[in-house]
Amino acid sequence: MxxxxxxxxxxxxxxxxxxxxxxxxxxxxxxxxxxxxxxxxxxxxxxxxxxxxxxxxxxxxxxxxxxxxxxxxxxxKGLQLNKETSANDYLSNIRADQVMHTPVETLDFNLTLDEVKQKFSSSTHRGFPVLDSQGLLVGIVTQTDLVYTRKRQVPGNHLLKEFMTLHPMTVKTRDNLSEVLNLLHRYKISRLPVMEGRHLVGIITDTDIIKIESEQLIGETNSRTN
Structure with a gap:
C-alpha cells in the first residue's frame, strides 16, 4: 500500500x-x-x-x-574556516595602490599589429594598457585580442586602436582588493588598470590577488602551528 x-x-x-x-x-x-x-x-x-x-x-x-x-x-586538522571572516574580509583591508605594479608597461594606440605581436613575444605579460597620444588610457590589448586577429586574418599593418578592447574596466587607487577580486571574477578578466583621476598609475592582475591570499593562508597556518 x-x-x-x-x-x-x-x-x-x-x-x-x-x-x-x-x-x-x-x-x-x-x-x-x-x-x-x-x-x-x-x-x-x-x-x-x-x-x-x-x-x-x-x-x-x-x-x-x-x-x-x-x-x-x-x-x-586545525583548519577552521570561518565564513564570516573569509579571505575577502582580509582583502577588504588592502588598497589597490598597495599591491599594484608601477610603472606600467603600456602600448601606443598607433602601433601596428606586427609591432604588438613583437611586444608580446618579448614580454611575459599577457596584456597591456593602451594609451592615446595624450597619454590617456583608451583601451587594453590581451592575448585573447591577438587570437581574434589571427582568426579574422587581420593584416599586420592594422593599427592597435582598431582591434584593442575599448573602454576597459578600471579601479581606483583606494579601491580595496575585495572589490578588485569581485570585478575580475564577474567580468572574467585577468588584469585591471588602476587609475588616479584620468591617469593610469598601476595595474593589478589575478596573480597578485592569489599571491596575497596565499601569503595570508600561510601566515594563518604558521600561527596555528607555533
Missing amino acids: QSNLVGIEQPTIFALAGMGAFFCAVSRAPITAVVVIFEQTQDFRLVLPLMIVSIVALLVAEKIDKKSLSDLVLDL
Whole structure:
C-alpha cells in the first residue's frame, strides 16, 4: 500500500534513495546527491524519491549539526574556516595602490599589429594598457585580442586602436582588493588598470590577488602551528 502511494514498486529504489539521503546528510549537497545516484542508475523513477529524502536528510542534519563532514575534518586538522571572516574580509583591508605594479608597461594606440605581436613575444605579460597620444588610457590589448586577429586574418599593418578592447574596466587607487577580486571574477578578466583621476598609475592582475591570499593562508597556518 505504501509503495503504491509513492509510486515505488521495487525495493532497490528504497535502498538507492537511502544512499542519496546519507550522502546528502554528510555533504549537505542535495542536488549533488540526486545527480550522483541518478547517474549511476539512469532510472527516472528515482528522481522524485531522491529529491524528497535528500531535502529531509538535509533538514535533519542541519538540526543536529550545522557543519558538514568536510568541515569537521578540517576542524580536526586545525583548519577552521570561518565564513564570516573569509579571505575577502582580509582583502577588504588592502588598497589597490598597495599591491599594484608601477610603472606600467603600456602600448601606443598607433602601433601596428606586427609591432604588438613583437611586444608580446618579448614580454611575459599577457596584456597591456593602451594609451592615446595624450597619454590617456583608451583601451587594453590581451592575448585573447591577438587570437581574434589571427582568426579574422587581420593584416599586420592594422593599427592597435582598431582591434584593442575599448573602454576597459578600471579601479581606483583606494579601491580595496575585495572589490578588485569581485570585478575580475564577474567580468572574467585577468588584469585591471588602476587609475588616479584620468591617469593610469598601476595595474593589478589575478596573480597578485592569489599571491596575497596565499601569503595570508600561510601566515594563518604558521600561527596555528607555533
